[in-house]
Amino acid sequence: MAGGKGMASHGGGPYETGLDRNAANYAPLTPLTFIERAASVFPDRTAIVHGAIRRSWSETYARCRRLASALTKVGIGPGDTVAVMGANTPETFEAHFGVPITGAVLNAINVRLDPATVAFILAHCEAKVLLTDRELSRTIAPALASLERRPLVIDIVDDSVEGGELLGAMDYEAFLATGDPHFPWRGPADEWQAIALNYTSGTTGHPKGVVYHHRGAYLTAVSNVLMWDMPANPIFLWTLPMFHCNGWCFPWTLALLAGTSVCLRAVRVEPIFDLIKAEKVTHLCGAPIVLGTMGKASVELTEGLPPGVKVLTGGAPPPPSVIERMEQMGFEVTHGYGLTESYGPALVCTWPGGDDSDDMPLAERARLKARQGTRVPMLDEMMVADPETLRPVARDGETLGEVFLRGNTVMKGYFKNPTGTEECFAGGWFHTGDLAVWHPDGCVEIKDRSKDVIISGGEKISSLEVESVLYRHPAVLEAAVVARPDPKWGESACAFIALEADVEIDERDVISFCRRHLAHYKVPKSIVFGPLPKTPTGKILKNVLRQRAKALALLV
């Protein structure tokens, strides 16, 4: 138990005497209690839907206990890592409970990573068991081949997809069959114990392993309900990958609410709309790119859509136009901001509601909703501050500062990386590396990553601001803006643009468009057309573009 006898705070006296923790009045916080309760209180409610599969909470809990039991039999316990290379299927969902029930740590791997990175992760986290989806064997096979110590491999075989090869000792169902559905277990002895490990996909260097604990996962699961005003028994469509911050901790939230998970392997517009209608989906999450995909739905697809489906977006700043399109289709969009280090959502752009705001024109509403917002209920403190002095900036909507977070829903630290942990927690705050302004209403608006800011003639230019103007140009498919060395100004903005198919515009068109929407010094001085380089997860490689911009400067 955390604390315990002898940890009495200031004061002491009769309020601290004979009133210690005991088995009746103290239990470590863990989201594992949620599934036990869901199975006990709502045994027959549907927990998960995947194709023809439809399982109740009592069935799902029995499968999670089988998994825990099977893992225990092969030697898994506290301090061990179990990795999952899984799509959004029941198996990945079950791993969020079955693995921590054993006391071990779940490492859900981003399925879009390349074999070398996956191999790095499996070695770094010292995975003893790997659950891997057959469809992903093309990545996993070479990753496993390069490992010195191969984990026990269990194949997840999803009949809804073909292809891929079996790599493991046995398949997931056979493995479950070795386990006891009534496996007796206790939660962690200490709520600070690790529950999950998530590697951040940085654009440079090795990925860093972010460690979550049971307390933080419990509180984030609760915070999700409160920040999004979720009712009991939501029907949740898995448009968000479960490997992103453990699906922003929503597997645990769904157990808390005894909700239904509707699985989805691939983000494609038809199955999304079909499932929303067929399963009466009430909630879904996704990065702005998912919303962008949904925005391309045909009129036929959007017909018969239930009104007011709630959409939570985050992971990158959503262009207001994307929010606007979603709301036109009848979705209710909420925008959150977070990082892997904050278990997912840390800020949320809470809609004020009421007559004034609800009558607001859609475009204005979308612009306001595109801001990152204010802290979620379970995040204890947040500030926009000077990165050097940690002094909060003025709430004037103009002064740029870094976003700092603090509280129980901030990670334990980086795995086997004490220097990185110490640096990111310097001064007793978590440094997000995101630059933002603080509005008078308390809302934060992200302007840039620290390293993406461009300083031109002493003025700071937010590459994000320039990009968001470029995105409003109808011919622009994708845009990225970086600093280019400039003999006169020090740096200037350089824009890399991928155009929509079958359109033709030139540099001058773009520059004159930017002049109409940006301060003069912010307008890109050079424009480069062509496809943008990306990471396997789809992040634009700004460091590559920076090199190109440098080379460009040398050419002139």
Next chain:
Amino acid sequence: MAGGKGMASHGGGPYETGLDRNAANYAPLTPLTFIERAASVFPDRTAIVHGAIRRSWSETYARCRRLASALTKVGIGPGDTVAVMGANTPETFEAHFGVPITGAVLNAINVRLDPATVAFILAHCEAKVLLTDRELSRTIAPALASLERRPLVIDIVDDSVEGGELLGAMDYEAFLATGDPHFPWRGPADEWQAIALNYTSGTTGHPKGVVYHHRGAYLTAVSNVLMWDMPANPIFLWTLPMFHCNGWCFPWTLALLAGTSVCLRAVRVEPIFDLIKAEKVTHLCGAPIVLGTMGKASVELTEGLPPGVKVLTGGAPPPPSVIERMEQMGFEVTHGYGLTESYGPALVCTWPGGDDSDDMPLAERARLKARQGTRVPMLDEMMVADPETLRPVARDGETLGEVFLRGNTVMKGYFKNPTGTEECFAGGWFHTGDLAVWHPDGCVEIKDRSKDVIISGGEKISSLEVESVLYRHPAVLEAAVVARPDPKWGESACAFIALEADVEIDERDVISFCRRHLAHYKVPKSIVFGPLPKTPTGKILKNVLRQRAKALALLV
């Protein structure tokens, strides 16, 4: 901080190395963060309405900080007790934040107690400051007079009522004026620190002081939202006294949701319905007796009532007929069960919802809703078990056992009462003293207090069951059933009945009514008509009735 270095759990290894608690990733749980956040994120939303008074969350927070500052100036700090003898007014609400901000403990006193009991409480809790409502001076003046050490007395002067006298050094507003609205504060260093002290009004002996901590208050505030499926920004009518388990922790829930508190001094049917309509109330709580009062509303009063106002009832088993009447008027009733020792709600009768259950006849629905239900989300464990062996009883809806609770929302213990604390936590479970059956669907149904069970010819009779049949007789106003020594059966049921005005029935009418609705052995063998003896809080004094029943047996 609870725990900290050196508290690593089993396992250890890289997940426990260099990943300690620090200011960035750990904060003690306290509901005080909720008001800070409400004031920061929703500064202009209405926090409280009382007559002509209407204050926002930023104003309310400033007043709470003033109160904390003023208390600090008179020497209040961690380990101290501040007592409040207050009606449901803004001052009592503010004390729930202002007092713990100083680190001190809030003792909200039941305003219906007699002077001697209040004096006992003030002495036992060693109150250094007493905030007291002028209207309650008739109780407080004699209580103070009998104290050896008089606390600093501050008068709450509510202009909405007349009468009473000023007893204190100054009034509440003058006291607030001595405080700083920007008072800087930190939460408790340890979440196990006491936040509140609530005396239970037992029917025998001295009241026991139940100690709450910040962690439990935080989790109960959250649990209330989840158990009742509360949306953001509810409008909450204070039909429940704030001195009952700190209003079941709802002052903190309302800060968490940035909801509105609509104050109400006295439970009378007209103001309740007028306020529901005028303030568009969405939620209210109350004991069954409050619902009984509301059920007497005239047709005019119920006209124009907003549909679907949510009502949470608990504190005593509600007669199904009371629930039925409320639902007929359009209220949505949820029934919870709890004790002072469980911060209020511990079980909730969650309505299954769905087509089957929603089409159920009202009476059947009311009967099911009258059961006590299953555990709330933040209560970790619950069982109905044999009081001796602690072995769970069968979930057959028939076997009687005691209700046991366990988890973070169970009190620290009884204040200055180590023996009582140890006894109630024997075996690592909190013993509620309530007897219940466990239904196959997991729902608990309370049948009696342990000491109220009647054993007749070896068969257990639930006095509650007999009472609930008696209440269905149209002539019965109040009923209480106790054991009466019986030469043949050991004990038999003896009913004390207060009749409605202007009706006349006799013993035989009652017995034949009971025969139609009860097993033969459960039918009372003797009936006594007349008013029932009660505590100042309105609880029927069953121990007095037991003495009378004994005397009756001797007479025969």
